[in-house]
Every structure is written in C-alpha cells, then in structure tokens.
Amino acid sequence: MSDELQKLRQHLAQIEDVHNAAQVLGWDQHTMMPRRGAEARSEALATLEWIGHDMFVSDQTGRLLEAAAASLNGTPEDSSDEARLVTVTQRRWEKARRVPSDLAAEIARASSVGQEAWAQARANSDFAAFVPYLKHNMELARRYVDCFDGYECAYDVLLDDYDPGMRTSKVAALFDQLKSELVPLVATLADRDVDDSLVHTEFQVDKQRRLVDDVVRRMGFNRDCWRLDDTVHPFATSFGSHDVRITTRWDEAFFPSALYGAMHECGHGLYEAGIADSLQRTPLGRAESLSLHESQSRLWENMVGRGRPFCGVLAPLVGEQLGRKVDPEALFKAVNRVQRSHVRVEADEVTYGLHIVLRFELEQELIDGRVAIEELPQAWNARMKEYLDLDVPDDALGVLQDVHWSAGLIGYFPTYSLGNLIAGQLWERIHADLPDIDQSVAGSDLAPLREWLREHIHRHGSKFSTSELMERTLGSDIVVAPFVSYLKQKLTGVYGVEL
C-alpha cells in the first residue's frame, strides 16, 4: 500500500473510531442508560457528531484523498479495496462538504425536537399539534436538497442518503409493479381464515428468551462477538465486525414479536459481522445501503424464519418451551397469515409492501408541494382505503404511527421494500447455487446460507452501491418478479389456493 493510502487510511480510521464511539453511546442509551442520563448523553453525542463531521469534511481529508488517488494506477473500474476506498470516500466527502454546518446542526436539532413533539402528538392522536414540526422538517429537507445540483428530482437527493446512487424513477417503476401485484393478492387472501391461535398463546418471557437464544445461535450469534439485549424499539448496531449488538422486545401474548424481531436484527448483525477484516476502520467497513441491509434482515426473518423448512426446526423448539407438541404446519400457517392492518410494523409480508408504497408516494408529494401538510391525514387515509380497503380510525393509527418524518428521515421508507425485493432475488439465486438449501435449513444447518451471503454480500461492506453489487452478484439490477413469486409460492402453501 502506498504511503499516501496509508496516511488516508490512518486519518479515516480515527474518524471511524469516533463514529464507533457514538454507536456505543447510542446503544447504551437505548438499552442501559438510566432515564436521567439523557441530557448529558445528547450533549456527548452531539459533540462526537460534530468532531467526526469536522474531521471528515476538512481540507485535510481532501488533500489525503487527492494524494491517495494520484498514488493509485487503477482504472475507474478498479474494484480493489484501495480504489473503492478512494472513490466512495471522495463521493461522501464531496457530498458532506456541500451541507453548511449551520444547516446540519439545525437538522439535528429539529430531529430531536420533532421526535419529542411527535411522541406527544401520537399519544394524543393530535396531528394538528405535530404540523409545525413536520413543516419545519420538510422545509429543512428542501433546504438540504438545495445544497446539491444535477439531480433529476428533489427526492433523489434524499433517497441517496439511505441508498447511495438510487433513483426515484427506478423506485417508482418498481413500486408501481409491486403495487399491481400486491393489491389483488391482498384482496384474494385477506378475508380467508387461517388459524393463528398458536401465536397468541401465553408464553413466559424467560421461556421466550431461551427460544430466541437458541435460534439466534443457530444463525451465527456467539457470545464472543455478540450481545442480545432488551429495548423498546429493536435495532442492531456494531462496533467493528467482532462486536455486534442486537436487541429485541418481549410480548407474553405474542411471541413472534420477540422471535422474529430477534431473527430480523440478527440478520442485520450477520451483515456487519461478515464485513471483511481488510475494510475494518475504513468508511467501507459499514454497510451503507439500507436497502441491502434490509434485504439481509428480511431474508432471515421471513424467508428463513417464516419458511416451511425452518418452521420444522422452530416447532419443536417452541413446543419445548411451551411444554406441549407444536405442529410445524400449524406454526407455518400461523406466522404467515395475511391480514389488513393499520400499522406498518405489525404488517405481514404481503400488506407490508403497500404500507411502504403509500409512504413513498406521499413523501414525494410532500417534497414537491403537491400535498399540503395540513391535508396529509386525508391523503393518507384515502390511500389506505385504496390499497388496503381500510378505514383509519384515528391519526395515531394512521399518519402519526411512524417516527421517521418527525426525525427528518425523508426518503428512508423505500429501502424497506427495496430490501424485500432484493431478498427475493437473492433467495432465488441461493436456491440455484445451493440446490439443497431447503434441506439444510430444515436440518437446522444455516451455515451454507450464511456463508453464501457473506461471500456475495456481507464481505464487501460498502465497496459497491446497491445496483453495483446486484450486478456483480446476480447480473441484474433490482426486479420485482422473484419476490412476488416467492410470496405466491409460500402463500399457496399457507392458504391452499393457486395464486
């Protein structure tokens, strides 16, 4: 490695250390911190944020990048760690420098204030109280967009923060197709009866803990590198690939919440744990595309966890804790029931996509000014009627249900469904590459799957954008068909109807 590259890496490593430290503080805040530690914690986090940002956007970073780039003899197609480090970091640096620190600070402040106002507004189902905060966040999002030029549409700029290089037009085309598949599927299935009493059994938390512990170990969790803790809103984080923290929450009356929540976060964790050692302490050592990230969590949660083969593994484990026999087929049906529901985070795999399409469409209309903020609840409710044939009883169960907009996270939602689509494609390819994978999973041997994902996805960290990695791994950009055909095949098994 050239001297110039080493200097760049050393500088970026320290910035990553600051980022890592902030992640530790965030994890602690959501799992361990006593309530009254909040004030000092938000100050410490703001300072770390400021220091990390300051170190990154500095002229020094620019000089080191320039020198490192000059020391490389690669072509633009060079996919070595070194070449990608320079290219990806250069792109992030140029982007970060375009945002004045005043604006960045105002966005951070508005996010924090907005979340508090939202929590209050949601508790009272009082959208009007939330309007000024949402207006402010949208105004800031527009000012953020104005820092950039050369984009097709304003929403592209926002989307790029969560999935670098992704385009609104591409997402819109995918989601139109997805919607046209999902709406009739919901209409066909949602009124049919499935016996899901099994998942509404009373299930003691300490017994659920044993179940979850067992399941995540089978996935790849080990105590030398991982922790599993309790939290209110489950998340995964990591401080390097050897220190992965996942979280879940427990509901005695509905064990899938903890079980599938943990499998979901463990899927995220496996991604972080699988990033190559050579990328650690570099900006490439963190997965940057939330779509790819979500493809991993959803693949483990839904395709593995709710799949028929693994239900054969889960049923006796659930049965052991419940102290009675659990039929794998009954479990498979119970955890795959399709139901119209108001709340995204409680939605099944079919309706979930429609919750996302709705948000994606509304976000664009808000940013473009086609929908006024005051009219947002009506727009929301109309779409819920159109896509899910549901009347929304109040805004707490409607437009106020998610934290994202209050935190200024506009452009984040689409990555959830993009993740589903990608997972569908990966699932198809995995079955082609590993013809025995269903038998492996049914025999609780998850290593072949995990290793395939590590080899094709995880180890690359953020060396490649979503589309670049999809092209490298699958020879294709994101498409809808594999996910839909996966869904139809599974639901044919659940409902016994040809779809």
Place this chain on the structure above:
Amino acid sequence: MSDELQKLRQHLAQIEDVHNAAQVLGWDQHTMMPRRGAEARSEALATLEWIGHDMFVSDQTGRLLEAAAASLNGTPEDSSDEARLVTVTQRRWEKARRVPSDLAAEIARASSVGQEAWAQARANSDFAAFVPYLKHNMELARRYVDCFDGYECAYDVLLDDYDPGMRTSKVAALFDQLKSELVPLVATLADRDVDDSLVHTEFQVDKQRRLVDDVVRRMGFNRDCWRLDDTVHPFATSFGSHDVRITTRWDEAFFPSALYGAMHECGHGLYEAGIADSLQRTPLGRAESLSLHESQSRLWENMVGRGRPFCGVLAPLVGEQLGRKVDPEALFKAVNRVQRSHVRVEADEVTYGLHIVLRFELEQELIDGRVAIEELPQAWNARMKEYLDLDVPDDALGVLQDVHWSAGLIGYFPTYSLGNLIAGQLWERIHADLPDIDQSVAGSDLAPLREWLREHIHRHGSKFSTSELMERTLGSDIVVAPFVSYLKQKLTGVYGVEL
C-alpha cells in the same frame, strides 16, 4: 458570566463530552462488551484519548484561558466557580503541555502491554518475566518526571497526578505516624479469635443481589440515575451527575465481597452524583483528588457499613435472605476481624494501611534507584515480615499482586490510605455536627449523612485541592489521630479489650 468565560466553558464542555464518551466506552468494556470487541475498543479509546488531549493542550485553550482570566476581577482567593475554573484548568493545561505527545503515547502503550505481561507473570508467579516491563514503566515514569521542574523530589510529580498539590514529605510524615500506630495494633489483635463463620455462609447470588440492591437504595442509589452491574474488578464511573454506574462481583461463599464492594463503589458514586449542576461539563465537574474520592468510598464501606449502628440494619436484611435470624453483634464482629493476610484487596481496616505504607516506601525507592527492580521481591518480602510478620509464599501473593505498577500507575497507592485518614477526620466532624448520626444510621436513615457529605465535599467537585478542601471543611489538613481513634474504639467493641 463574561463572553470570554462562556467561550472557555463551551470549549471545555466539548472536551468533557469526549471524556464522558471515553468513560462510557470503558464502562461498557468492563461490564458488557463481548470478548472479541477488545481490539476495536482499544483503538476507539486511544482515538478519543488523543482527540481529547489534542483539544485540551491546544493553543486555543491557552488563549481562551487567558481571555477568561483577564475578564475576571477576582483576587487569587476568589473561590467562585468561574475563578476556580480558570485557575484549576490553567494548572492542568500547563501540566499537560509539558508532556510531549510521543512520551504520552509511549506511556499509554507501555501501560497496555505491561498489564498483559503482568497478568501472565502473576498467573505463573514469575517475577523475572515481568522485570523488563516494570523497568520500562519506571524508566518512562522518570522521563515523565523530567518534563517538570521545581519539585522537591521526583515522587512529588507522580503523586500530583492522583492528588494535585500533595507532597511526598507530607505523606511520609503521616504514614510514619500511621505505621507506628498500626504495627502494635496488629500485634495485639491479629492472633485473637473472632467467630466470623457467619460471613463464610453459603449465600446464593440472586439473594445477595436483593440484599445489595436494598442496601445501595438506602444509601441513595435510584434507578433514574444509577445502574449496578457485574464486573471482574469492581469500579465506579459516571457520565455527568445523573448517570452513575457502579459495579460489584459475587462470591457465594463470602458475601461481604459483593455487599461491601457495592457500598464502597456506591460511596464513590454518591460523590460523583453530588457534584453541583453548575460544574457539570466543566473540568471541575469530576472529582480529581483520588484521596478525597477514596475517603468517600471507605467512609460508606467501613465507617457506615461495618459500623455497629448499621450492622443493626444489615443483620435482619442478611437474615431475611438467608432465611434465618442473624445477630447484629455477631455480624459486627465477623466483618471487623483483624487478620494478617498477604493480599491488599482482602485486607481488613487495620492491616490495610500497612499494605499501603509498604508500597509507598517501595515506590519511592524504585524511582530514586535505591532498590533495583530485580531486588524488589526481596525488599517486598522483608517489609511484609517487618510490618505484618508474614512470610510471602510466592510473588503472585507478593510483589505481583497488584495491577498498578504494570499499568504505569506509580504514586497512586498512597491515595488509598490518605482516603482512610480523611474519612476518619470527616467521621469525627460529622459526629460533632450531627450528634444524632449514630441513631439515624441505626434507624437506616442515611439522608443526613449523605447530605452532610454533599454539602461539605461532593458539591465542590474539583474546585479545591485535598488540602484546600480539608481546610475549608475541617479547618485542618490531613492528620492521623481521628482515624486511629475511630479504629481503636471500634475494635475495642469487637475484641472487648481496651486499646
């Protein structure tokens, strides 16, 4: 507050935030972190250390200090927060700037390497294997001393890091007197029999947890601001006064380890929790004198926790968990037994001081070159014979027992015994100021004691040096007599002999 002071405070607040973040990472490392997270953690900690140091020793800090000093109209005796902030910070800044960053980095590296070598050497009781590391640490300590001038003796410079302004000559005079009191006391008591079978009862960890939880709550622990977790080497830390973390360890065969360990750390925690809000996020918001800090932990652990009045509170609590009646008097005697023992951290209140005097004397001789490192075990063993009439069976139970020297912490040990002496003086004054204090404690009302300590010690943070605070609070510098008279009075009660 002047503009200049506000700018200084803002700058120092960010440095404190970095320090706080490092404390969080350290706490996590010793309580939560998976084993293999160690490498990334040490890198993140080194970077935070470097950033914090760099921000502090900068010319910018110097300019802000100068401007703030000029904006104050106070006299040198001015004890306002503002005046002390400038004075104390100026002193620390000048000190920190004298140490070249190369040397500081080498000391940090040697500390980390030395601790690993020590752990290995101790496991094998192999002092020879540890010699090169100890030599290196001593050499670095001498180079550190050479960064300064105007000191009476080299050891003063080292001592100053753990108790700013403390002098070797003062400590030596105190310790000579202490030794002359303790040696005959040990000779009188150590061979007498006390029934301490009670503390060697089997006591399940979950029951000990309930006991400890109950006791620390009585002391002032509350879940809104505190946590208690498990660790290998107990410690206390805090991230601001509203987020205090204490730790303990559990021994099923010897419950005082967890109980008194937790009371000790809770005493440290109360100090941090009691520092005035006005000093938070300033360098004065952390207690700097380890002697004062130790006075708080020892006062709660020994004077309260092992005192006759509180044993009346503890006995029924212990009995409740053990499921049988526990006699307060028997408990009082069992937890105050005086015994010759090889290991400092297991020593009782009387012999403890001699373990410290021994280390203090050896440290000076090492720094001055009066004892060669190779001869250290002989020197150690000779003193153990002289002070405690004990033969040392091997170096693991002798010179290799403590981590401090391997970590380059030379000059740290005396603060443990200075803390005992200070606690003796505070205890005497508290009884004068609050004549009913023993009845309060016996009735489990610890609030008057805690509030007295907050008012006279805690709230000041590090506004004053040990001696300055002692003069303000007690009108006297550190003296030996109150501690010795406290010990004699208590042990007369335990042994039934006039001392």
